[in-house]
Amino acid sequence: xxxxxxxxxxxxxxxxxxxxxxxxxxxxxxxxxxxxxxxxxxxxxxxxxxxxxxxxxxxxxxxxxxxxxxxxxxxxxxxxxxxxxxxxxxxxxxxxxxxxxxxxxxxxxxxxxxxxxxxxxxxxxxxxxxxxxxxxxxxxxxxxxxxxxxxxxxxxxxxxxxxxxxxxxxxxxxxxxxxxxxxxxxxxxxxxxxxxxxxxxxxxxxxxxxxxxxxxxxxxxxxxxxxxxxxxxxxxxxxxxxxxxxxxxxxxxxx
Amino acid sequence: xxxxxxxxxxxxxxxxxxxxxxxxxxxxxxxxxxxxxxxxxxxxxxxxxxxxxxxxxxxxxxxxxxxxxxxxxxxxxxxxxxxxxxxxxxxxxxxxxxxxxxxxxxxxxxxxxxxxxxxxxxxxxxxxxxxxxxxxxxxxxxxxxxxxxxxxxxxxxxxxxxxxxxxxxxxxxxxxxxxxxxxxxxxxxxxxxxxxxxxxxxxxxxxxxxxxxxxxxxxxxxxxxxxxxxxxxxxxxxxxxxxxxxxxxxxxxxxxxxxxxxxxxxxxxxxxxxxxxxxxxxxxxxxxxxxxxxxxxxxxxxxxxxxxxxxxxxxxxxxxxxxxxxxxxxxxxxxxxxxxxxxxxxxxxxxxxxxxxxxxxxxxxxxxxxxxxxxxxxxxxxxxxxxxxxxxxxxxxxxxxxxxxxxxxxxxxxxxxxxxxxxxxxxxxxxxxxxxxxxxxxxxxxxxxxxxxxxxxxxxxxxxxxxxxxxxxxxxxxxxxxxxxxxxxxxxxxxxxxxxxxxxxxxxxxxxxxxxxxxxxxxxxxxxxxxxxxxxxxxxxxxxxxxxxxxxxxxxxxxxxxxxxxxxxxxxxxxxxxxxxxxxxx
Numbered sequence: 037x038x039x040x041x042x043x044x045x046x047x048x049x050x051x052x053x054x055x056x057x058x059x060x061x062x063x064x065x066x067x068x069x070x071x072x073x074x075x076x077x078x079x080x081x082x083x084x085x086x087x088x089x090x091x092x093x094x095x096x097x098x099x100x101x102x103x104x105x106x107x108x109x110x111x112x113x114x115x116x117x118x119x120x121x122x123x124x125x126x127x128x129x130x131x132x133x134x135x136x137x138x139x140x141x142x143x144x145x146x147x148x149x150x151x152x153x154x155x156x157x158x159x160x161x162x163x164x165x166x167x168x169x170x171x172x173x174x175x176x177x178x179x180x181x182x183x184x185x186x187x188x189x190x191x192x193x194x195x196x197x198x199x200x201x202x203x204x205x206x207x208x209x210x211x212x213x214x215x216x217x218x219x220x221x222x223x224x225x226x227x228x229x230x231x232x233x234x235x236x237x238x239x240x241x242x243x244x245x246x247x248x249x250x251x252x253x254x255x256x257x258x259x260x261x262x263x264x265x266x267x268x269x270x271x272x273x274x275x276x277x278x279x280x281x282x283x284x285x286x287x288x289x290x291x
Numbered sequence: 292x293x294x295x296x297x298x299x300x301x302x303x304x305x306x307x308x309x310x311x312x313x314x315x316x317x318x319x320x321x322x323x324x325x326x327x328x329x330x331x332x333x334x335x336x337x338x339x340x341x342x343x344x345x346x347x348x349x350x351x352x353x354x355x356x357x358x359x360x361x362x363x364x365x366x367x368x369x370x371x372x373x374x375x376x377x378x379x380x381x382x383x384x385x386x387x388x389x390x391x392x393x394x395x396x397x398x399x400x401x402x403x404x405x406x407x408x409x410x411x412x413x414x415x416x417x418x419x420x421x422x423x424x425x426x427x428x429x430x431x432x433x434x435x436x437x438x439x440x441x442x443x444x445x446x447x448x449x450x451x452x453x454x455x456x457x458x459x460x461x462x463x464x465x466x467x468x469x470x471x472x473x474x475x476x477x478x479x480x481x482x483x484x485x486x487x488x489x490x491x492x493x494x495x496x497x498x499x500x501x502x503x504x505x506x507x508x509x510x511x512x513x514x515x516x517x518x519x520x521x522x523x524x525x526x527x528x529x530x531x532x533x534x535x536x537x538x539x540x541x542x543x544x545x546x547x548x549x550x551x552x553x554x555x556x557x558x559x560x561x562x563x564x565x566x567x568x569x570x571x572x573x574x575x576x577x578x579x580x581x582x583x584x585x586x587x588x589x590x591x592x593x594x595x596x597x598x599x600x601x602x603x604x605x606x607x608x609x610x611x612x613x614x615x616x617x618x619x620x621x622x623x624x625x626x627x628x629x630x631x632x633x634x635x636x637x638x639x640x641x642x643x644x645x646x647x648x649x650x651x652x653x654x655x656x657x658x659x660x661x662x663x664x665x666x667x668x669x670x671x672x673x674x675x676x677x678x679x680x681x682x683x684x685x686x687x688x689x690x691x692x693x694x695x696x697x698x699x700x701x702x703x704x705x706x707x708x709x710x711x712x713x714x715x716x717x718x719x720x721x722x723x724x725x726x727x728x729x730x731x732x733x734x735x736x737x738x739x740x741x742x743x744x745x746x747x748x749x750x751x752x753x754x755x756x757x758x759x760x761x762x763x764x765x766x767x768x769x770x771x772x773x774x775x776x777x778x779x780x781x782x783x784x785x786x787x788x789x790x791x792x793x794x795x796x797x798x799x800x801x802x803x804x805x806x807x808x809x810x811x812x813x814x815x816x817x818x819x820x821x822x823x824x825x826x827x828x829x830x831x832x833x834x835x836x837x838x839x840x841x842x843x844x845x846x847x848x849x850x851x852x853x854x855x856x857x858x859x860x861x862x863x864x865x866x867x868x869x870x871x872x873x874x875x876x877x
């Protein structure tokens with residue numbers, strides 16, 4: 037359903053992402069992992085069309101997304117890394133605005149927004165300004181906005197950030213259910229346990245390049261670790277956490 | 292001074308400002324000056340530029356006054372018995388009002404950041420610093436900024452105005468004495484204005500529930516800005532009223548702080564009779580009161596604001612926009628035809644009414660409109676009273692208000708609101724959409740048309756009958772539509788979602804354009820209309836002008852290349868040149 041072909045992005049000649057290639061099929065949940073600065077967010081922005089690649093293409097159903105960006109985004113739900121929202125709008129006002137821009141008819145929009153607000157426990161505060169929302173509440177607003185128009189592709193960048201336990205549980209179950217319904221989900225996160233539990237496939241980035249890609253089981257078998265944490269550490273981390281811990285304690289004591 | 296001494300002094304200064312208390316003071320000053328959203332909002336201008344901008348009005352006005360006081364020009368005018376102190380009274384009052392308006396405006400701008408905010412709390416509360424130190428540092432920062440602002444706003448006028456007034460005087464001591472009194476009075480007036488706004492904020496915060504304070508804060512600030520600007524319009528009447536003070540027992544000047552400071556100035560110059568002296572003493576009493584109230588309110592509300600910050604929320608949990616949602620549905624049926632217009636209109640109006648920076652700036656433009664309109668009205672009725680046909684001045688009132696409102700709306704369209712949140716529009720909007728002008732037109736319509744039809748029309752109808760009212764409102768409407776179209780030429784944004792345009796490059800040209808436009812739109816039109824009411828044939832001129840302007844706008848729009856019509860989220864123009872990297876890869 038979604039293909040990235042040799043995606044490359046340079047910021048003032050500094051490469052942020054280099055030749056990232058992968059395919060996301062319908063029903064797949066692809067977990068994107070990588071340390072800070074590995075190019076995850078840049079990849080996400082190129083997949084959503086918010087950032088133009090320096091080289092390479094993103095194909096949706098075989099067509100370059102740049103040919104019909106608006107049509108592509110109509111089928112795309114996106115939760116960004118940071119819940120940047122207009123603080124003086126209420127949650128309902130924001131969702132109504134998103135729904136209008138997505139071309140959802142008014143009566144249908146009102147019902148859908150209210151139902152989703154109620155299901156994600158935001159209904160009582162739907163008319164309050166989002167400045168008074170916690171980070172988790174704003175994250176839930178973004179989730180509703182991404183699901184509002186029943187998208188075929190979902191791109192989620194750290195969607196569990198700030199969510200309480202029950203909302204996080206709902207979201208994890210929901211992502212799996214959406215995958216079973218044939219939606220393609222690109223899931224970017226630092227939380228290895230969640231990725232291990234939710235994602236069927238993995239894309240691991242390091243310094244802007246893909247270092248592992250494929251089904252979660254295959255990658256783990258290849259690396260020879262039974263846990264994702266072990267696999268990730270084997271592939272990505274070039275520091276010994278035990279040694280760093282000892283060094284930190286030494287520095288604190290010396291001070 | 293040797294380089295060794297300089298290095299030593301620099302090292303000492305560096306060490307002293309790196310101590311905890313000076314660091315806290317600097318932190319507070321930065322927060323107050325740049326606001327709580329420094330680095331997030333895009334209206335960040337350096338401290339030097341702001342201080343220079345604040346000093347400009349006083350300097351400009353002083354320069355223009357050299358012409359009035361020059362001895363050669365007085366001689367040419369036949370003014371042989373020239374009393375500079377009497378002649379300077381209206382100008383002195385104008386400088387007092389100007390300094391109060393500018394400093395009060397600055398205090399309103401800093402309203403929210405005067406108290407420590409959530410970011411301060413998050414950063415400072417976990418550190419081993421006594422709350423009293425943070426309180427004291429913030430107090431020192433406020434004090435320093437108040438003095439800095441008061442001195443800066445009045446620096447140019449305190450230097451130039453005395454030289455202008457004393458130009459024809461043989462003794463230099465006259466200039467020195469005049470400068471000392473003028474400088475003292477305007478600086479005290481500035482400090483009073485700053486403290487009065489500060490005390491109002493503190494008192495409201497103290498007396499009202501915090502949620503209610505947050506809720507009404509925006510409206511109070513807009514009201515204060517409007518009042519401060521409206522005070523400027525009193526400069527045409529107060530100097531004369533203060534001379535008449537001994538003869539009037541119930542003068543309204545008792546309620547006008549700027550008049551107290553003019554009286555104080557007269558008192559210091561030894562030109563005050565008992566009534567004026569009494570008013571002058573009121574200035575000192577008011578200054579001390581404002582200082583005491585501000586200090587008490589600040590101290591008491593500090594606990595509410597900072598110590599209990601985690602228990603408070605910035606915004607009230609009240610319901611937003613529930614009662615007005617039917618209006619938007621009605622407008623959807625009548626004038627908002629596409630998703631872009633519907634969503635953009637909702638977003639635009641909510642930003643203008645709810646986002647503080649936008650509401651305050653728009654309130655400022657409205658205040659300017661009120662100042663100009665009241666001045667014009669004042670002079671119109673002073674000159675001729677109510678006439679059978681409205682004079683040009685009377686006809687210009689709705690034009691003045693429409694002009695100021697439209698310029699204000701167009702100006703704030705370019706001021707970004709929470710730019711980091713504009714990803715929603717970047718993500719959802721089609722860049723090939725060509726509806727920015729249609730949206731801007733509808734938002735402008737919403738601000739000006741109700742006032743034209745619901746307020747101006749009934750007033751003209753009541754005083755001058757159907758014919759004059761209908762003709763005048765028709766003309767105002769056509770002019771307003773044409774001005775909207777002119778202002779929106781080349782507009783291809785969703786309001787409030789673009790980076791701030793690099794206004795420094797074109798600020799002077801824009802201001803000159805706005806000033807010339809003001810005279811063309813208000814004074815020239817109303818003069819022409821006044822003549823057309825006497826001789827209807829002249830009305831054809833309006834028809835010709837309208838058609839020419841409309842044709843010109845149409846030509847400009849048609850000549851724009853396709854790419855210049857695409858929706859943009861960048862306020863800055865494209866770079867004048869770029870590197871092509873022709874050698875890359877080869």
